[in-house]
Amino acid sequence: MKLTVNGTAKDYNGDPQMPILWFLRDELKLIGTKFGCGRALCGACTVHLDGQAVRACVMPMSAAEDRAITTIEGIEGGHPLKTAWKTHNVPQCGYCQGGQIMQAADLLARNTTPSDADIDQAMAGNICRCGTYTRIKAAIKSAAAELS
Amino acid sequence: MSASVDLSRRRFLVGSAQASGLVLSVGLLAGCHPFADDPIAGSVAPNLFVTINRDGAVIITCHRSEMGQQIRTSIAQIIADELEADWAKVVVTQAAGDPKYGDQNTDGSRSVRRNFIRLRQAGATARQLLREAAAQTWDVPIDTVEATQHQVRHGQSGRSLGYGELVDIAARLPVPDPDTVPLKARKDWRYIGKAVQSIDVDNVLAGTAVYAFDVDRPGMQVAVIARPPVLFGRVRQLNDKAARAIPGVTDVVRLPPLAPPAAFKALGGVAVIATSTWAALRGRDALEVEWDHGDNAGFTSGPFMRAMRATARAPGEVTRNHGDVDTALAEADQRLAAEYTMPLLSQAPMEPPSATAEIHDDTIEIWACTQTPQSTRRTVAQALGMEAEQVTVNVTLLGGGFGRKSKPDFSVEAALLAREVGTPVKVIWTREDDIKNGYYHSVSAQRIEAGIDADGNTTAWLHRTVFPPIPSTFDVSQTLPSHGELRLGFSDNPFDVPNLRLERGAAKAHVRIGWLRAVANVYHAFAIQSFAHELAVAAERDPKDYLLELIGPPRHLDLAKAGVEYDNYGDPIDVFPIDTGRLAHVIREVAERSDWESKRRAGRALGIAAHRSFLSYVATVVEVEVDDDGNWSIPHAYVAIDAGTVVNTDHVRAQCEGGSVYGLSCAIGAITATDGIVDQGNFNDYLVTRMNQAPATIDVHIVESDAPPAGVGEPPTPPFAPALANAIYEATGTRYRDLPIPLRVKRAS
Numbered sequence: 072m073k074l075t076v077n078g079t080a081k082d083y084n085g086d087p088q089m090p091i092l093w094f095l096r097d098e099l100k101l102i103g104t105k106f107g108c109g110r111a112l113c114g115a116c117t118v119h120l121d122g123q124a125v126r127a128c129v130m131p132m133s134a135a136e137d138r139a140i141t142t143i144e145g146i147e148g149g150h151p152l153k154t155a156w157k158t159h160n161v162p163q164c165g166y167c168q169g170g171q172i173m174q175a176a177d178l179l180a181r182n183t184t185p186s187d188a189d190i191d192q193a194m195a196g197n198i199c200r201c202g203t204y205t206r207i208k209a210a211i212k213s214a215a216a217e218l219s
Numbered sequence: 220m221s222a223s224v225d226l227s228r229r230r231f232l233v234g235s236a237q238a239s240g241l242v243l244s245v246g247l248l249a250g251c252h253p254f255a256d257d258p259i260a261g262s263v264a265p266n267l268f269v270t271i272n273r274d275g276a277v278i279i280t281c282h283r284s285e286m287g288q289q290i291r292t293s294i295a296q297i298i299a300d301e302l303e304a305d306w307a308k309v310v311v312t313q314a315a316g317d318p319k320y321g322d323q324n325t326d327g328s329r330s331v332r333r334n335f336i337r338l339r340q341a342g343a344t345a346r347q348l349l350r351e352a353a354a355q356t357w358d359v360p361i362d363t364v365e366a367t368q369h370q371v372r373h374g375q376s377g378r379s380l381g382y383g384e385l386v387d388i389a390a391r392l393p394v395p396d397p398d399t400v401p402l403k404a405r406k407d408w409r410y411i412g413k414a415v416q417s418i419d420v421d422n423v424l425a426g427t428a429v430y431a432f433d434v435d436r437p438g439m440q441v442a443v444i445a446r447p448p449v450l451f452g453r454v455r456q457l458n459d460k461a462a463r464a465i466p467g468v469t470d471v472v473r474l475p476p477l478a479p480p481a482a483f484k485a486l487g488g489v490a491v492i493a494t495s496t497w498a499a500l501r502g503r504d505a506l507e508v509e510w511d512h513g514d515n516a517g518f519t520s521g522p523f524m525r526a527m528r529a530t531a532r533a534p535g536e537v538t539r540n541h542g543d544v545d546t547a548l549a550e551a552d553q554r555l556a557a558e559y560t561m562p563l564l565s566q567a568p569m570e571p572p573s574a575t576a577e578i579h580d581d582t583i584e585i586w587a588c589t590q591t592p593q594s595t596r597r598t599v600a601q602a603l604g605m606e607a608e609q610v611t612v613n614v615t616l617l618g619g620g621f622g623r624k625s626k627p628d629f630s631v632e633a634a635l636l637a638r639e640v641g642t643p644v645k646v647i648w649t650r651e652d653d654i655k656n657g658y659y660h661s662v663s664a665q666r667i668e669a670g671i672d673a674d675g676n677t678t679a680w681l682h683r684t685v686f687p688p689i690p691s692t693f694d695v696s697q698t699l700p701s702h703g704e705l706r707l708g709f710s711d712n713p714f715d716v717p718n719l720r721l722e723r724g725a726a727k728a729h730v731r732i733g734w735l736r737a738v739a740n741v742y743h744a745f746a747i748q749s750f751a752h753e754l755a756v757a758a759e760r761d762p763k764d765y766l767l768e769l770i771g772p773p774r775h776l777d778l779a780k781a782g783v784e785y786d787n788y789g790d791p792i793d794v795f796p797i798d799t800g801r802l803a804h805v806i807r808e809v810a811e812r813s814d815w816e817s818k819r820r821a822g823r824a825l826g827i828a829a830h831r832s833f834l835s836y837v838a839t840v841v842e843v844e845v846d847d848d849g850n851w852s853i854p855h856a857y858v859a860i861d862a863g864t865v866v867n868t869d870h871v872r873a874q875c876e877g878g879s880v881y882g883l884s885c886a887i888g889a890i891t892a893t894d895g896i897v898d899q900g901n902f903n904d905y906l907v908t909r910m911n912q913a914p915a916t917i918d919v920h921i922v923e924s925d926a927p928p929a930g931v932g933e934p935p936t937p938p939f940a941p942a943l944a945n946a947i948y949e950a951t952g953t954r955y956r957d958l959p960i961p962l963r964v965k966r967a968s
Contacts, residue, residue, distance in 0.1 A: 086466075086497065093497040097441075102433040103426020105618070107569050108650040109500075112902040115569055143426035153424045160416060160869055163877055164287030165423030166430060166569040166618030191911040198902060200569045200619045201287045202880025203873070204913040 072136040076101070077145030087133035091125075092116045094132055095142060103143035103169045107198070114197030117170035117177075118142050124177035143169035151217040152176055155210040163201035171197050175211050183219040185211065263390040265348050266397070267320060268298055268341040275369060275383030277304045279311050282320035283330040284590045285419065286568075286620035287877070288932045289870045290330045292418045294338060296410040296866055297331075301342030301403055304382070305369040306410065311418055316592025316612035325590040326625045326734060327788065328833035328930025331866055335928050340397035347400045352389040353380050405925065414869035419616070431573040431588035431615045436643040439575065440469060442636050443499040443647060446488035446656045449512040449895035450730050451477055454489060458507040462491055465505055467498025472639050474632065479695045481731045483598045485632045486656055492640050496647065512895055518729035520662070520891035520898075524560060527664035527726050530685045531558060535722030536699065539710055539783045542718030547679035551670025555757050559667075559746035561958045563890035564660035565899075566735050567907060570618020571648040572629035576637035582609045583637065587630045588617040595627035599634045610634075621881070622734035626658050654905050655897045658733025659890055661686040662726075665746040669716075675758030677769060679718040684709050684743065687728035698725035700739075702784040708743030708832060708937060710785050711778060713799050714751075715771025729895060736878070737933040740832040741885050741940065748828035748941035749956065752948065761819070762945065763810050763827050770829075773800025788834055794927055795834040801861050802831055805838040805922060808859035812920050813840040826945030828938035833930025835862040836922075839879065839938035841914070843946040849963040851947060853883075856914035858935055863926035875919040875935040882939025884908045889959045912962070 072083050076099060083094060095101045095118070104127055107115030111126035118127045119141040120134070146153060152172050162168045171194070178185055178193040185193070190208050199207070261273035270278040279298050281291045291311045299309050314320055322333065346366045353371035354361040357378055364373050372379040422428040447453060453476035462471055470492040477487045491502035548554060574587035576599075583603065589595045592612040600607045617624055633646040648656075663686035670679035688704055690697040700723045702710070709721060735741070748766075755765035776797040778785035787795060806829045810816075818825055824845070829838035840857040858875040865871045884907045891898045899905040944955045952967030 089497045093495065096433075097495050097497070100435065101426070102429070105430075105570070106432060106647070107571075108902055110650070110901055110903070113569070113650075143424075148421075148425065156424055157416070157420055160414075160420070160873065162287075162417065162420055162423045163289070163873055164285075164569065164617060164619045165419065165428055168423055169426050172424070187915065195909050195911045198569065198907060198909060200567060200621070200881070200884075200907065202877035202908065202913065204880060204908075204910040205876055205915070205917050206873075207910065208915075 072132070074135045074137065075139040077141060083132055085132070088131050090128050091118065091130045091132060091135055091140065092127035095127060101142050101144050105166055105169060107167065113167070114174055115167045115170040117173040117197065119173060119177065122180065124174050143173060146172065146176065151214040152179070152210070155213040155217070158213060159206045159210040161203050161206040161210050163203055167197065167199045171199065171207055175207070175214070178211065179215055179218055183215055185215060261386065263348070263386045265345045265394045266341045268338060269302065269345040271345065271382055271386055273383050273386045275308050275381055277302065277309045277382070279309060280314050281311050282314040282323050284325035284592070284614050284617055284620065286325065286590065286617035286624070288874060289417045289867065290325070292415060293331060293866045293870060294334070295418060296415050297335065297338040298342035300408055300410040301339045302346045303367045303369070306415070308369060313614050315614065316596045318593060323591065323593050324625065325620070326622060328933045332790070332834065332928045332930060339402050340400060343400045343402050344395050344397045347395045348389050348392060349382055349385050351392055351395070352385040355392070356380065356388055411866050412864070412868065415867055428616055430570050430618045431575070431586060432570055432618070432647060434575040434586040434615060434645060436575060436577055439643040439645055440492050440494055440640065441496045441499040441647060442490045442492050442633070442644050443503040443649070444474070444488050444490045444632060444652070445503050445506050445508055446486045446652065447510055448655065449510070450481065450515045451479060452510050452512045453487060454508055455511040456509040457489055459489070461505040461507070462502040465498055465502045467493045467495050468502040469493060470640050472636060474635060480693050482693050483594065483627045483631065484602070485628055485635060490636055492636065492644065515729040516895040518895045519893050520562065524662065524664065527662070527685050528558060528560065530724040530726065531664045531666040531683045533724070535683050535724040537720060537722050538705055539719070539721040539778070541781065544679045544681050544718045544720040547718035548668065548670045548681065551678055552673045553671040553757055554668065555671065555753060556666065556668040557750055557753055557956055559665045559749060559956045561663045561742045561745060563662045563730065564735055564885055564888055565654050565657045565890050565905060566621035566623035566660070567653060567905065568617070568619030568621055568623055571650055571653040572624065573645065573647045574630040574633040575643060575645040576630070576633035577643035578637050582611065583634055584611045584613065585630050585634065586613045586615055588615050588624055589627060589630060590617065590620045590624040591627060595630045598627045598631055602631045603634055603638060621736045622738070623658065625734055650902065651900045654890070654899050654901060658692065658731040660735035660741065661689070661732045661739070663742040665742065667746060667750045669750070669754055671754065671758055675760060677716050677754055680714060680716040681720050682709070682712070682747070683722045683724055685724035685726050686739070686742070687726045687732050689732050689734065691728035692731050692733060698727050699723055704739040706785050706788070707739035708747070708830060709739065710783050711776070711797055711831065712747065713776060713797060713802055713831065714769045716769070730892065736881055737832055737936040740830065740933070740937040744828065744830040744937035745940045745944070745958070748830065748938060749944050752826070752945040753954065763806060763815055766827060766829065767803055767806055770799050770803050773798070773803065790834060795929060797831065801836045802829055805829060805836045805859040805861050808920050808922060809838040809840050809857050812859065812918055813842070813855070813857040815840065818842070824946050824950030826942040826947070826949060828941035828945065830937045832934045832937055835860060835929040835931065835934040837934045837938050839942040841939065841942040841946045843943070843950050845947070845950045845964060849965060851950070851962070851964055852912070853914040855916050855918070857918045859920040859922065860935065861922035861924055862931050862934065863924050863929045865921060865931070866928065868921060871921055871931050872919045874931050876917045878933070878935025879917055879939045880908050880913050882936040883913065883943065885936065886940035886943050887959045887962065906959070
């Protein structure tokens, strides 16, 4: 099967049931997408599939056929979300932050002026054990202001 | 120190650089290890922590593990400040586990407080050496040259040389004695005490930061292990036919069964080895294992907690006593008693445990997300029958630690498997593995009884604590809470009550018990600070005022003098006293920041708690709102911390925010067991704080202090759960004494 990852065409001929996560990590060595729970419960593995946030740990490769995947490595360094994340010093251990940013990007693509409740709702599936939530929220608002 | 010794030391540093280079060679640490030019010919390394290259790069070695507290940045700040290095030229490399660095066990909130002076000396020594090199070059007295911001200058002649230009000369000079080198005055600090940005932030945001899960070695295979569901269980029967049939699975290996004590050893079980993660996961799913659950199969949480409660109701072994509690209770105007319980908890770092092991001839190399590279080294050596010197332990970034990664069992698994299969092996733990086979924060039951006189003063305090102790993990006969755990918020009760008696009671462990952020402080603060609020309610007093009265006048407690076994977190009591004045101060600060008086008058539900731990003082106010259905939320939380001298104000702020959220998780999560098997398995049934439940805002106030630096990573956690429970009581009239607090609370009728 064929698919696109961060704008580059890729081929895959393995088990169609394998979650996208392991294709990205084991085969493409794109390590920015993280394993956290394996059951779509924590959001550490969040990537975009045709622009929509999905959990790579449960999404099978078959669902990615002829579609485009974007990972945290595919979000350029000057993106307003990455800039805001840095301005607010969001990351502590950093492990969940790629997934947080991918989820936030999905939110801002649909809603450029999210309220606190919108942010809570969109981000509730992304766990951060370091507890950076107040900074994530502030960074999303900064990026939203930048984008709108 | 002679030049030749200096040279050999540099060779040693080069050795560790090459060890890191092995990680670099797989292309994962680009940007993290920019070792410039030839480090032997072109650098000087006056001590373990500082190398200066001819191109001016300053390489600072971080010997403590990075798990989100930004210790890599803080250590660099401390050294770069005294070295007067240009921050833009500073790079940080991570030390492997080696006793030459001193203690590397990154727990106990001690990275800064135990290293502050020696790291400053490391920077100052290097700076002094560069000054000496310049003075010799110009043939001028050393006191006429100054080193600031990567330049050494001679004031009278206006000559200057960059740090890199002095490397070759400095390398031939003896290294100054660190104890004779003057340190900067506090007012001259350039980086210490500032909100310097994390040096790892760009790699994190790029998705290129390397955690243990990300390690990749040539020829590496992945291992996923089916571990005994019950501690000390063993494989009775194994059918691995289906597992071996899965494409990519290359081997199925039985690990040796675990004999008590668990200590840091591998748990045993059956490992599936595969060429890919997916194959290893599928292979494990396909294993058919029949387990002999062993003696711990009788452990079920409900009956166990009832037994612990019964123990807490009966007289225990006295660990601290003054006055006459029994008489004071008998004569009290009011008597109040309450029991508090907390379940087992899992640290649940976002990155589950993972380690990679690779055998080279008669040595082994490990890459692990470990908080404790030296005990990893020793434990791996022991498991393989090697000497510690044959084991290299490289420390990756940690995707959270919280105490779980203070235990090297997962590195032992990787080492055993790498030896067995002959290729590099990466062991990964799934979330279920992490939740079901952990080193749990201990389950606890406590009872406090107090007497109040006619004026509302607390005259008697009797507190019993019962929990399976951490030492049980190392000696199964240990059932009494250890003094090392009692000192965590129990023995050091700061209340000024004339009659006070503390007792401990025994409980047997049936799972591995281990450290979790702030350890026993979490349940001790929960009980004591909840009960303080209950006393205020009984005395019809403002809870904040009553807490201050309980703490009493400013004074230093000297428990050892009073015959109490108390070691003050291993630090001298004269340098880090138990200072009730500082504890009271953070309470007043947080009350002011939270508008305590006016918000209470306005009917807002506020809870307060304050606790000294790891030599720091933290007070927390939580404000809750409860809707008609009983769903609660936290619109605001407020934290005041006195941690003495702080190195990075933003990191301290972040730890207070994150420590609060972690404390909230401790209040809502629970691990239970049925017939010895843990009931929970993932984030669906082991609740941790999510954004929608977290405080919407967290206001942090850092008390300015020139006291020596104290702990930061753990102290913000203990006060949160009692402040929350107190706030929920204010909102609903319902007192939650048995954690977890449900996400939907009841209103008292």
